[in-house]
Amino acid sequence: MIQIDIEKTMISSQGRMVLEVGMQITSRELVALFGPSGAGKTTLLRILAGLIKPDKGRITVGSTVWFDSSGNIDLLPQKRNIGYMFQDYALFPNMTVEENIRFAHPSNNRKEVRDLIETFGLAEFAKRKPSGLSGGQKQRVALARALARKPSLMLLDEPLSALDAGMRISLQNEISKAHHLFGATTILVSHDMSEVFRLAGKVICLENGKITSTGSPEKVFSDTSISGKFQINGQIARIEKQDIINIVTVVTGHHIVVKVIALDADIENLHEGDHVLVFTKAFNPMIKVLHR
Amino acid sequence: MNSEFLETLWVTLKLAISTTAILVIIGLPFAYFLAYSKFKLKPLIEALVSMPLVLPPTVIGYYFLVAYSPKYWFGHWLGETLGIKLAFSFTGVLIASVLFGLPFMVQPLQNGLLGLSDSLREAAYTLGKSKSVTFFRILLPNIKSSVITAVALTFAHCIGEFGIVIMVGGSIPGKTKVASIAIFDEVQSMNLDIANRYAFVLFAISFVMLTIIYSVNKKHETWKMI
Numbered sequence: 190m191i192q193i194d195i196e197k198t199m200i201s202s203q204g205r206m207v208l209e210v211g212m213q214i215t216s217r218e219l220v221a222l223f224g225p226s227g228a229g230k231t232t233l234l235r236i237l238a239g240l241i242k243p244d245k246g247r248i249t250v251g252s253t254v255w256f257d258s259s260g261n262i263d264l265l266p267q268k269r270n271i272g273y274m275f276q277d278y279a280l281f282p283n284m285t286v287e288e289n290i291r292f293a294h295p296s297n298n299r300k301e302v303r304d305l306i307e308t309f310g311l312a313e314f315a316k317r318k319p320s321g322l323s324g325g326q327k328q329r330v331a332l333a334r335a336l337a338r339k340p341s342l343m344l345l346d347e348p349l350s351a352l353d354a355g356m357r358i359s360l361q362n363e364i365s366k367a368h369h370l371f372g373a374t375t376i377l378v379s380h381d382m383s384e385v386f387r388l389a390g391k392v393i394c395l396e397n398g399k400i401t402s403t404g405s406p407e408k409v410f411s412d413t414s415i416s417g418k419f420q421i422n423g424q425i426a427r428i429e430k431q432d433i434i435n436i437v438t439v440v441t442g443h444h445i446v447v448k449v450i451a452l453d454a455d456i457e458n459l460h461e462g463d464h465v466l467v468f469t470k471a472f473n474p475m476i477k478v479l480h481r
Numbered sequence: 482m483n484s485e486f487l488e489t490l491w492v493t494l495k496l497a498i499s500t501t502a503i504l505v506i507i508g509l510p511f512a513y514f515l516a517y518s519k520f521k522l523k524p525l526i527e528a529l530v531s532m533p534l535v536l537p538p539t540v541i542g543y544y545f546l547v548a549y550s551p552k553y554w555f556g557h558w559l560g561e562t563l564g565i566k567l568a569f570s571f572t573g574v575l576i577a578s579v580l581f582g583l584p585f586m587v588q589p590l591q592n593g594l595l596g597l598s599d600s601l602r603e604a605a606y607t608l609g610k611s612k613s614v615t616f617f618r619i620l621l622p623n624i625k626s627s628v629i630t631a632v633a634l635t636f637a638h639c640i641g642e643f644g645i646v647i648m649v650g651g652s653i654p655g656k657t658k659v660a661s662i663a664i665f666d667e668v669q670s671m672n673l674d675i676a677n678r679y680a681f682v683l684f685a686i687s688f689v690m691l692t693i694i695y696s697v698n699k700k701h702e703t704w705k706m707i
Contacts, residue, residue, distance in 0.1 A: 240603050266606040273607035279600035283622035292618065293608045338608055 190216060191342065191374065195236060195246030195256070199398070201227055208232055208243075208398035214391075216251075219368050219375045221389035221406070223382070229398040230378040231276075234344045237376070238273050239266035250342065272335030272343045272373065276350065278327045280319035286330050287315040293337035302337065308370070309333045309363065325356040329363060336371055343368075343375040349384060361387050382410060382422055382464070383441065411466060423447065425463045428456055439467055485654060486663075486675065490682065493659040496571070496646075497639040500578045504586040504635050507579070512590035513616065531588070533581045542648025545577045549649070574650035574657050581645050585635045593627025594620060626697045637690035641683060 191214040199206050208229040214220050222230045235241040236256075237248065245258040255264045281289055291302045306315050309329045319327060328348060335343060348364065349357045365388055368375050379385050385392050386406045394401045394409060402409050410422045423441035435456050437449045447467055451459070459465070514520075515527060533541060549568040550556045559565045567573030597620060605615040621628070643661040650657025652666065660679045667676040 238603075238607055240606070266603070267609045267611065269607075270609075271607055273604065275600040275604060277598060277600055279598065279604035281601065281604075281619050281623070283619070292610075295609060334608070 190214070190251065192247070192249045193233075193237070195233075195243040195248060197232065197236060197241070197243040199229065199232060203227060206398045208236075210395070210398075210400060212393060212400060212403065214374060214376065216374050217372050218391060219365075219377065219389050221385040221392045222376060222378045222395055223380065223385050223392050223409075224395035224401075225380060228395045230380075230395055231346055233395070234273075234346050234376065234378055237342070238271055238344055239264060239269050270338065270341050272338060272340035274328075274331050274335050274343075274345045274348050276346050276348075278319075278331040280322075280327055280330055280334070282319055285316050285318055286311055286322070289319070289330060290334050290337050293334045295338055305333045305337055308366075324352050325360060328352065328360055332363060332367055336367060336373075339371070340373050343371075343373045345375065345377045347378050347380070349379075349381070357384070364388060382406075382424075386410070386422075410464075421445070421447065421467050423465060423467060425459060425461050425465055428459060428461060439465060441467075486678065488655050489658050489660055489663045489679070492571070492655065492657070493640060493661075496575060496578060496642075496659060497636050499575055500582050500639045501586075501632055501636045503575075503579050504582050505632065508583070508586035508590055508631065509621075511583075512587050512594060513620075515587065515591045516594035531584045534584050538581065538642065538644030539648055541581055542577065542645040545573070545645070545649045549573055568649065569651045569653060569657065571650070571656055574646050577645050577649045578639055578642060581642065582635045582639055585638050586631045589627045589631040589634065590624065593624030593631075596627075597623055629697045630694050633690040633693045637687050640686050640690075 193214070194211045195208070196210075197208045199208055206227075206229065210229075210233055222233060224230055232241060236243050239255070242263060243256065243258070246256065247254070247258070248256040250269075253264075254260070254262050255269055256262060281292065284292060287302065287306060290305055291297055291299075294302055306312055309332060311326070311329060311333060314322060314326065319330065322330065332348070345364065349360055352360065361384060364375075364377070368388075377384075377388060389406055391404065392406045392409050393403045421441050423439040423445075425437055426440045426446070427436075427438040429436045429438075433453075435451045435453065437451050437456065437459060439447045439449060441447065449467060511530075515523065515530075520526075546568060547553060548555050549559070549566075551560045551566075556567070559567060565572075567576065601619055601623065602615055605619050606612075610618070641661055642659070643665070646657065646659050647662050652658045652662045658666075660683055664676045664679045664683075667673070667679065
């Protein structure tokens with residue numbers, strides 16, 4: 190169990206913002222931190238890693254206190270036993286893929302390094318330097334390297350943001366596989382709803398430094414009061430007026446585009462960029478007597 | 482005459498090699514401090530380090546002579562307690578030369594470190610690696626071209642140093658007389674033939690050093706690194 194209760198004043202491009210977060214994460218859970226850019230997601234991840242010091246608060250992981258402003262405790266990143274995946278992957282350019290992973294392994298155990306290389310399908314370019322790898326390959330190396338230390342907490346900072354749609358899906362599977370295989374508690378920063386749906390068991394929404402909602406992705410992203418049989422989440426890409434109706438284009442995930450017809454009254458509250466729920470009640474169950 | 486020529490070249494090389502070696506040892510931690518420290522008085526330290534770039538060498542040489550002089554407390558203390566006399570000695574010139582060469586070593590190293598993404602350092606920390614392991618295994622190998630630039634530049638600059646050496650060391654053959662001073666002396670005495678030989682050697686060394694700098698920095702704009 191990880192208990193986080195911290196406060197940190199940040200100076201961002203939008204001015205001063207106070208990151209104020211209190212949350213609990215169960216062991217072995219995969220949690221997504223979701224929210225718009227500038228909400229404080231990465232800062233929160235860096236605070237957990239010990240790369241940024243909060244102004245006040247307390248972080249405990251199991252029975253160990255990682256940070257406590259009142260007790261003057263601030264564990265170094267080196268002492269936190271974490272795996273951190275950076276947005277730019279931060280692979281060491283002077284080392285080959287294998288050396289990157291071996292460097293991360295605490296006891297330099299050749300067999301375990303070999304196993305990690307095999308698990309993430311890195312064998313054929315194990316002797317290559319990071320500069321000769323594609324974005325997806327780099328991501329897999331970064332993931333393997335972060336796991337080499339057998340961390341009790343994995344922190345993934347928008348690991349898939351730089352990749353194209355096809356690559357995303359396959360690497361989402363890698364992250365999912367890593368989570369099942371190694372069982373580390375994982376916190377994933379994302380601003381992609383479909384990614385959160387695919388990977389996370391729990392989502393924590395962060396906006397302007399505050400938690401706005403938390404729960405399962407289905408619960409957080411769906412309005413359960415609507416008893417639709419079919420519902421998808423998406424983001425409004427465009428609202429076009431055609432004669433007396435409007436066509437709202439909603440993009441869900443990375444592939445699906447849904448066009449919804451709406452009347453003027455319907456679009457009053459809709460704006461481009463809004464996160465919306467598209468649902469239909471067209472598939473209502475019918476009932477008919479067969480025998481009496 | 483031939484032996485004096487070789488002796489002068491040897492003093493020149495000895496000074497340049499010792500200065501560069503000492504500066505590598507001092508310069509690396511110093512550049513690390515300047516690159517990453519959030520110390521409030523850092524601009525002051527950076528300004529002091531860069532002073533040799535703008536001050537005439539004779540000014541710095543003059544201050545060194547004053548500091549070494551037994552008339553003042555530092556020189557007096559050196560002579561009385563340690564029995565060392567630094568003025569007009571090789572060691573005295575070496576100390577002045579190290580201080581004078583500091584920006585040529587520190588600036589390329591500092592720029593090299595600042596050019597690396599912060600996440601490299603942070604990644605090593607999150608992998609449980611100490612600051613020194615991170616420095617020697619990650620940072621240093623990734624600023625190799627800056628290290629080569631710094632070493633070549635410091636060496637080449639030291640080979641050509643004139644003002645500070647003549648102020649602090651005078652021109653004592655076999656002790657503090659270096660090639661650049663010898664050229665001046667020989668021209669004064671109309672020995673153009675010997676002056677010519679010295680000049681050629683200095684020209685060749687500088688040319689080789691700068692070629693090294695440019696070839697290791699093919700991908701970068703070299704003078705930005707300095």
